Amino acid sequence: ARARPDAADGEVTVAGLRLSDLAERFGTPLYVLDEGEFRDRCRAYRRALPQAHVAYAGKAFLSRAVAAWVREEGLHLDVCSLGELEVAAAAGFPAERMILHGNAKTPDELRAALRFGVGRIVLDNVAEVARLAALVPAHDRQAVLIRVIPGVEAGAHKAIRTGTADQKFGLSIEHGAAEDAIARVLDQPRLELVGLHCHLGSQITSVRPFLAALPRMAALAARVRDRHGVVLPELDLGGGHGIAYRSGEHALDPAEFADDVMRHLVRAYAAVGLPGPQLIVEPGRALIGPAGVAVYRVLVVKRTGDRTFVAVDGGMNDNPRPALYGARPELRLIGRAGARTTRTVTVVGRFCEAGDILAPDVELPDDVRPGDLLAAPAAGAYQMAMASTYNMVGRPPVVAVRDGRARVIVRRETTADLLARDVPLGD
Numbered sequence: 001a002r003a004r005p006d007a008a009d010g011e012v013t014v015a016g017l018r019l020s021d022l023a024e025r026f027g028t029p030l031y032v033l034d035e036g037e038f039r040d041r042c043r044a045y046r047r048a049l050p051q052a053h054v055a056y057a058g059k060a061f062l063s064r065a066v067a068a069w070v071r072e073e074g075l076h077l078d079v080c081s082l083g084e085l086e087v088a089a090a091a092g093f094p095a096e097r098m099i100l101h102g103n104a105k106t107p108d109e110l111r112a113a114l115r116f117g118v119g120r121i122v123l124d125n126v127a128e129v130a131r132l133a134a135l136v137p138a139h140d141r142q143a144v145l146i147r148v149i150p151g152v153e154a155g156a157h158k159a160i161r162t163g164t165a166d167q168k169f170g171l172s173i174e175h176g177a178a179e180d181a182i183a184r185v186l187d188q189p190r191l192e193l194v195g196l197h198c199h200l201g202s203q204i205t206s207v208r209p210f211l212a213a214l215p216r217m218a219a220l221a222a223r224v225r226d227r228h229g230v231v232l233p234e235l236d237l238g239g240g241h242g243i244a245y246r247s248g249e250h251a252l253d254p255a256e257f258a259d260d261v262m263r264h265l266v267r268a269y270a271a272v273g274l275p276g277p278q279l280i281v282e283p284g285r286a287l288i289g290p291a292g293v294a295v296y297r298v299l300v301v302k303r304t305g306d307r308t309f310v311a312v313d314g315g316m317n318d319n320p321r322p323a324l325y326g327a328r329p330e331l332r333l334i335g336r337a338g339a340r341t342t343r344t345v346t347v348v349g350r351f352c353e354a355g356d357i358l359a360p361d362v363e364l365p366d367d368v369r370p371g372d373l374l375a376a377p378a379a380g381a382y383q384m385a386m387a388s389t390y391n392m393v394g395r396p397p398v399v400a401v402r403d404g405r406a407r408v409i410v411r412r413e414t415t416a417d418l419l420a421r422d423v424p425l426g427d
């Protein structure tokens with residue numbers, strides 16, 4: 001979020017609202033989403049890539065409000081489950097602008113995608129080709145892309161690297177798996193192969209890996225032309241655009257990405273005698289990540305061994321990224337002016353495991369104490385989307401702010417919500 005810190009009183013405002021007021025009003029832990037910032041990011045991508053289709057990857061965070069913003073901003077939407085598809089549909093998102101992903105789509109997901117009229121389905125394996133074709137009604141055709149593994153290493157952590165063969169997504173170019181699947185799709189009259197897809201990984205901060213993938217994708221498109229006489233009109237380069245989680249970190253700039261990719265795309269396809277394809281990109285984190293901020297309240301400050309632990313009222317339930325990927329959010333004291341001198345503390349959550357560490361080494365004012373508020377910027381992506389209810393603790397609310405106004409777009413989960421799906425044994 002475009003947080004505006006005011007050093008004098010330690011206050012931070014987002015869209016004209018003080019985070020400490022929002023914490024008071026909605027309770028903590030709290031996720032604040034800056035609608036204006038999200039929309040600006042959508043617009044920056046569309047401006048940078050006017051000829052491309054920009055699809056927001058809903059897995060980063062999706063709700064009906066977010067789907068409506070994406071619809072209004074004219075973006076496409078990447079969905080990867082029946083749930084995401086239904087949330088988007090409930091927000092009136094046009095199905096023809098949706099792309100369905102998944103390495104193991106369920107029969108229900110495929111059927112729903114066809115029923116809703118999803119624009120593109122990205123096939124990830126050979127079994128899916130016949131499975132999908134069998135569900136398409138006679139005289140109908142479903143547009144599909146084939147997800148291939150381009151053989152390019154990129155991404156911030158092993159768990160989010162998908163550009164090389166040693167992971168579950170896509171079909172290898174090298175061993176002919178991709179070409180075999182392509183031949184099978186072209187054999188199915190109810191499927192229309194419109195292009196190739198690849199996704200290198202996530203939190204990639206350099207454009208270089210994307211450029212490295214282009215000649216490989218072009219070479220495959222040329223082989224498809226040579227073998228089948230088919231020119232594939234589209235290329236989906238996936239998402240993975242990295243953001244700055246901490247001050248001073250580098251983010252992938254959409255304008256720079258667009259310039260370099262468009263230039264290299266045309267060149268790589270021209271080199272194999274093909275026209276530049278219609279480009280699709282699928283950023284998730286880069287659109288919503290910087291628009292979010294998490295707010296926690298300090299419950300305990302305690303010294304154990306050589307460390308000072310600052311325990312807050314959230315943790316791995318609302319943000320599993322530190323535990324999963326070694327992410328280190330930047331936390332700062334807000335809502336009051338702290339001491340001028342600082343100390344290094346370990347900020348931990350309230351959940352029952354020692355691995356519930358939000359940040360192992362944060363500089364906080366010396367006088368940090370229970371009742372203080374801590375804010376973590378760049379919290380909009382893959383936090384609430386991956387939140388759990390471990391320890392029977394309900395998930396925090398998401399409050400959207402715009403022009404001095406705050407609206408709850410996902411309410412706090414209560415124990416009553418958790419009990420609602422718990423079935424007692426009865427007598």
Ligand code: LLP
Nearest residue numbers: 057199202203239240241282283284285382
């Ligand atoms: N397209 C496809 C096919 C994807 O698999 C993904 C992300 C995206 C687009 C969007 O990627 P983004 O632009 O957001 O990096 N939970 C992890 C990230 C997992 C990404 C999964 N796929 C994290 O918190 O870092």
